[in-house]
Amino acid sequence: xxxxxxxxxxxxxxDVQGKAVENALHGLGWGGVSDVRVGxxxxxxxxxxxxxxxxxxxxxxxxxxLANTVIEGYRIELS
Amino acid sequence: xxxxxxxxxxxxxxDVQGKAVENALHGLGWGGVSDVRVGxxxxxxxxxxxxxxxxxxxxxxxxxxLANTVIEGYRIELS
Numbered sequence: 001x002x003x004x005x006x007x008x009x010x011x012x013x014x015d016v017q018g019k020a021v022e023n024a025l026h027g028l029g030w031g032g033v034s035d036v037r038v039g040x041x042x043x044x045x046x047x048x049x050x051x052x053x054x055x056x057x058x059x060x061x062x063x064x065x066l067a068n069t070v071i072e073g074y075r076i077e078l079s
Numbered sequence: 080x081x082x083x084x085x086x087x088x089x090x091x092x093x094d095v096q097g098k099a100v101e102n103a104l105h106g107l108g109w110g111g112v113s114d115v116r117v118g119x120x121x122x123x124x125x126x127x128x129x130x131x132x133x134x135x136x137x138x139x140x141x142x143x144x145l146a147n148t149v150i151e152g153y154r155i156e157l158s
Contacts, residue, residue: 028143033123039120039122044101
């Protein structure tokens, strides 16, 4: 099973990396770009876990290691 | 218009960040995890661009700034 986890800063948390990208794009002439948010995507294979239990298992990984839940949210996709 | 750009290391390029996450997950007891790849996701609003031209415009942003096309590939989603 392939898992994909999207980790994003929560709304309201200042995204300095996004701000830097936004300023760079403006400098290159793309003035119409706004509200840039930069996140992480983790993809991995998951073996030895029942499909029904996989989402709970990946959620546990996010809470433990993959996301800083104080400032980040996450979204899980399984395929 | 909201654009979402996924930037990933090309297959075959060693993903050291992914390797570190994989080792950490193994150490936490998730031995079934393998082939971890870590990528970036950029989301932004795009104004002043015709919907028909938006994808070409975002592609230009990727080639210029958002992705290092020597080692990274990208995927664009518009909504």
